[in-house]
Every structure is written in structure tokens, then in C-alpha cells.
Amino acid sequence: MMWTAAVLLLLSPYLFSSADKGSSSIADEDFSVKEQKPVVEVKNRDSCFIPCDLTVKLLRDEKHSICGQLQQSLLAFGRSTRKLMRDVMEEQQRALDILSTQVTELMAKVQTLSSEVQRSNTEMYSIKPVQSHGRDCSDIKDNLISVVPKIPSGIYIVHPEHTDSSFEVFCEMDYMGGGWTVMQRRTDGLMDFKQAWTSYVDGFGNLAGEHWLGLKKVFHIVNQKDTRFQLHIALVSYDDVTSYASYDDFRLDNETHFFSIHLGRYAGSAGDAFRGYDQEQNQDTAPFSASDVDNDGCNPSCSISNTTVESCSLQQNQTGWWFNQCGLANLNGTPEDAEQNHGQRMSILWDTWRQSGIPYNIKSVTMKIRRIATNN
Numbered sequence: 384m385m386w387t388a389a390v391l392l393l394l395s396p397y398l399f400s401s402a403d404k405g406s407s408s409i410a411d412e413d414f415s416v417k418e419q420k421p422v423v424e425v426k427n428r429d430s431c432f433i434p435c436d437l438t439v440k441l442l443r444d445e446k447h448s449i450c451g452q453l454q455q456s457l458l459a460f461g462r463s464t465r466k467l468m469r470d471v472m473e474e475q476q477r478a479l480d481i482l483s484t485q486v487t488e489l490m491a492k493v494q495t496l497s498s499e500v501q502r503s504n505t506e507m508y509s510i511k512p513v514q515s516h517g518r519d520c521s522d523i524k525d526n527l528i529s530v531v532p533k534i535p536s537g538i539y540i541v542h543p544e545h546t547d548s549s550f551e552v553f554c555e556m557d558y559m560g561g562g563w564t565v566m567q568r569r570t571d572g573l574m575d576f577k578q579a580w581t582s583y584v585d586g587f588g589n590l591a592g593e594h595w596l597g598l599k600k601v602f603h604i605v606n607q608k609d610t611r612f613q614l615h616i617a618l619v620s621y622d623d624v625t626s627y628a629s630y631d632d633f634r635l636d637n638e639t640h641f642f643s644i645h646l647g648r649y650a651g652s653a654g655d656a657f658r659g660y661d662q663e664q665n666q667d668t669a670p671f672s673a674s675d676v677d678n679d680g681c682n683p684s685c686s687i688s689n690t691t692v693e694s695c696s697l698q699q700n701q702t703g704w705w706f707n708q709c710g711l712a713n714l715n716g717t718p719e720d721a722e723q724n725h726g727q728r729m730s731i732l733w734d735t736w737r738q739s740g741i742p743y744n745i746k747s748v749t750m751k752i753r754r755i756a757t758n759n
Contacts (some may be wrong), residue, residue, distance in 0.1 A: 516539075516540050516541065516542055516549065517539070517541055517542075518541060518542065518543050518544060518604075518607060519541050519543060519552075519564050519604045519607075519754060520539065520541070520552060520554035520555070520556075520561075520562050520563055520564040520753070521562035521563075521564070521753050521754035522541075522754070523539055523541070523554060523562075524554075524556060524561050524562040525562070534556040534561060535556060536553075536554060536555050536556045536557055536558075536561075537553070537554065537556075537591075538551050538552070538553055538554075538590050538591065539551070539552060539553075539554045540552075541564070541604070543603040543604050543607050544607040544608055545603075545607070545608070546603045550600055551590060552564050552565065552590065552596060552600070553565040553568075553590045553591065553594075555749075555751060558617075558751075559615075562753050562754065563615070563751040563752065563753045564596075564604060564751060564752050564753070565590075565594075565596065565749060565750070565751045566595075566596040566601050566750050566751065566752055567594070567595050567596065567714065567715070567748070567749070567750040568588075568592070568593055568594055568747075568748075568749045568750075569593055569714070569715075569731060569747055569748045569749075570592065570593055570747045571592070571593065572593075572717075573592075573593060574587075574588045574589070574592070574593035574594065575717070576595070576702050576703075576715045576716075576717055577674070577700055577701040577702060577717060578595075578673070578701075578702075578703060579673055579674060579675050580673040580674075580675050580676040580703070582595075583595060583597070583598055583671065583673050583703040584597060584598050584599050584638065584642075585597050585599065586599075586600060595715070598635065598638070598642040598671060599638065601635060601752070602635045602636075602637060602638075602642060604752065605633060605634045605635060605752060606634060606635070609757060610754055610757070611632060611754070611755050611756075611757045612632070612633050612634065612752045612753065612754055612755065613629060613630060613631050613632065613633060613647075613752065613753055613755050614629065614630045614633035614646070614750065614751075614752055615627065615628075615629045615750075615751050615752070615753070616628045616629070616651075616653070616714070616733075616748065616749070616750050617748065617749045617751075618653055618733060618736060618743070618745055618747075618748050619745070619746050619747045619748070620743040620744055620745055620746055621744045621745075621746045622743075622744075623746075624738075624743065626651070626652045626653040626736055626743075627651045627652060627653055628649065628650075628651040628652075628653045628654070628655065628656070628657075628733070629649070629650045629651050630646045630647050630648065630649055630650075630657075631647040631648045631650070631755070632645070632646065632647025632648070633645070633646060633647065633752060636670075640670065641670035641671050641672075641676070641678050642670065642671045643668055643669060643670045643671070643705075644657075644666070644667065644668065644669060644671070644705045645667065645668060646658075646667045652736075653733055653735065653736040654733070654735025654736055654737075655735060656710075656711040656712035656732075656733045656734050656735040656736070657705075657710075657711075657712050659710060659711045659712075659734075659735070660711075660735075663707075663708055664707070664708070664710050664711050665707060665710070666705045666706065666707045666710040666711075666712060669705040669706060669707040669710075670705070671703060671704070671705055672695065672696050672703060672704065672705070672706045673696055673701075673702075673703035674694070674696045674697060674701040674702075674703070677694055677696065678706070679694065679695040679696065679706035679707065679708065679709065680706070680707050680708045681693060681694065681695060681708055681709075685708045685709060687708070687709050692709060695708070695709040695710075699713055699716055699732075700716065700717045702715040702716055702717060703715055704716075711732070711733070711734035711735060712732060712733055712734065713731075713732040714731055714732070714733065714748050714750060715731075716730050716731050716732045717730065730744070730745065731745040731746075731748055732745075733745060733748075
């Protein structure tokens with residue numbers, strides 16, 4: 384290094400003069416001095432030549448220079464590190480801002496789409512009652528067909544003859560010519576059909592979805608003067624196989640007679656489960672039963688598949704139906720029955736609809752009624 388060369392140049396005269404004086408002590412001296420630390424030399428100032436001060440000064444200056452350079456390097460490194468961290472944080476913040484903006488835009492789009500879907504569903508099912516009165520859905524269709532090219536399905540207000548008040552019903556205007564009043568619909572299994580007598584009399588559920596219209600309302604519709612109604616039952620299996628059962632005459636007795644059912648001639652592809660295969664299975668003319676009103680003909684009990692049954696409603700998960708010693712039909716059955724009745728199949732039941740002798744597992748069903756022409 385430069386300072387070493389300078390020290391040698393400054394010391395050379397003294398070294399040569401010492402040799403001329405013939406000081407043998409220096410020549411014979413062990414060079415251990417070179418192994419001693421400069422700090423020791425500085426402390427024993429009496430044995431140090433004058434140039435030692437210069438050497439110490441040069442070393443101190445270089446030390447200070449190195450320390451200064453190191454400090455400057457550390458400061459520069461700190462500044463560059465802080466700048467780098469600041470740049471990285473700013474870049475991440477910009478990326479987060481962009482993502483936040485995109486998320487906000489996507490949420491706005493989702494909200495818009497949800498509103499459109501909700502509006503479409505509302506329009507599709509006409510959730511708000513259409514203020515077009517008639518005695519039933521067939522009457523509404525006949526009144527509107529001349530002024531409305533396509534009558535939508537949805538919730539309408541009807542006022543049957545000889546009734547004190549109006550009520551809402553769901554009218555199917557697209558199925559098989561339209562004019563159908565839906566009296567029962569099962570689609571997704573969300574509605575609990577384990578209901579007491581009063582619920583079956585008054586009705587329950589959502590008219591736009593799963594529901595039971597109510598025995599009293601159905602009675603008022605089908606017992607109007609000079610009218611005749613047909614009953615149509617549409618079935619869909621879990622394999623998406625469709626079938627139906629239709630009766631060309633359908634009416635109910637009043638509540639005093641527990642809304643007994645009366646059916647006309649059968650037609651269809653699902654079999655006549657209402658009447659079954661023998662008189663013991665015949666549910667035609669049977670009164671309606673519920674878990675708390677027992678009219679099922681099991682007095683005091685019935686034998687069903689070698690099983691003693693005291694109440695068909697309780698045996699079929701507390702649902703209501705026109706039971707006659709239980710029978711082969713119960714479109715109000717619930718899927719939980721199979722677990723609660725030790726493996727017996729007691730869900731939506733239409734036992735005459737079979738494939739290779741095995742009853743279909745029914746996914747959905749709709750019971751609907753429509754006015755038909757009379758002979759009068």
C-alpha cells in the first residue's frame with residue numbers, strides 16, 4: 384500500500400545511519416519486534432523512534448478513512464435498502480389497489496346479475512298476484528284468452544261461487560292447454576308435509592314452490608254450480624322418467640264428511656293407485672286423515688305387509704291423505720319415512736307405477752285440477 388512505501392522512504396536514512404555506527408545489538412536482535420502489536424510500541428514511547436509517531440498517525444488516519452468509508456457505505460446501503468423496500472411496498476400497494484378495484488367491479492356485476500335473476504324469477508312465476516279475478520284458473524283463462532295472446536303461469540286471485548272471500552292460487556297456463564289450478568306440488572323436498580289436520584284444511588307452503596292449497600279451498604273450487612273438474616297427477620322419477628294419472632271427474636265432500644274424495648274414470652300411464660288392485664286398497668270415497676284426525680279405516684288396527692298398523696298417518700310419517708287401510712297412494716309422503724319405519728319404502732307413494740315389478744322412486748309430483756265441459 385502507499386502508506387507502507389512512504390514509511391520505508393522516511394525510515395531509510397535512520398536505518399543506514401544505525402548500520403554505520405556499528406551497533407551490533409540491532410543486527411543480533413531477534414526480529415520478534417515484528418510480531419509485536421503496534422499498540423505495545425505506542426505504549427512504550429521511550430523505546431520508539433521519532434518516525435513511530437508518524438507511523439501511528441498514518442495508521443490512525445487510514446483507520447479513520449476506512450471507518451468513514453464503511454460508515455458511508457452503510458449509510459448508502461441503508462438508504463438503498465429503504466428505497467427498495469419503499470418501492471416494493473408501493474408496488475404491492477398498487478397491485479392491491481388494482482385487485483381491490485377488480486373485486487369491487489366483480490361484486491357489482493354479481494349484484495347486478497343476482498338482481499336480474501331475481502327479477503326474471505319474479506316475472507317467470509308471477510310472485511305478486513295478478514289482479515285478474517275469476518272463479519278458478521280455467522275461468523281466468525277463458526276471460527283473458529281474447530285479450531292476452533299468451534297468458535303467463537303464476538299466482539292469480541280466484542273467487543269461487545258461493546264463497547265469502549277470494550284467495551290466491553297458482554295457475555298453470557302452459558301445461559296441456561292451460562287453465563290448471565295447482566292443488567299440490569312437490570319438487571325439492573324443502574317443505575315439510577308432516578302437518579296437522581288444520582294445516583291440511585287451510586293449506587300451507589309457498590304457492591310458487593312446494594305447497595298444499597288446502598282442502599277447504601279445493602272444495603269451494605270443485606263444487607261450484609254447473610261445473611265439473613278433472614284431476615291430473617304428473618309424476619317424475621329420480622331417473623327423470625315421467626308418467627301421469629288422470630281422472631275425468633273429481634270432487635270433495637264438505638268438512639263435515641272429512642272432505643271424502645270422489646273420482647271418475649282413470650286414464651294414464653302410471654296406473655290407478657287410488658283404487659289399487661282390490662277393494663281393501665281402494666281409496667276412492669275415502670275420507671281425509673291426518674296425524675290428529677284418524678279416518679283411515681284401521682279400527683283398531685290394520686295388517687300391512689304382515690305389520691300391525693294402528694294409524695296410516697303415523698305409519699307414513701304423520702302426513703295427511705285419503706287413507707283406506709293405508710292403500711297404494713300417498714303423494715304427501717316424506718322421504719324420511721324409510722329411516723323411521725325400519726327400511727319400509729314410505730316416501731312419495733304411487734305404488735302402481737313400476738318398472739320390472741319395482742315401484743319408481745318419485746322425485747316430484749304435481750296435482751292439478753281443471754274445469755271440463757259438462758253435458759248440461
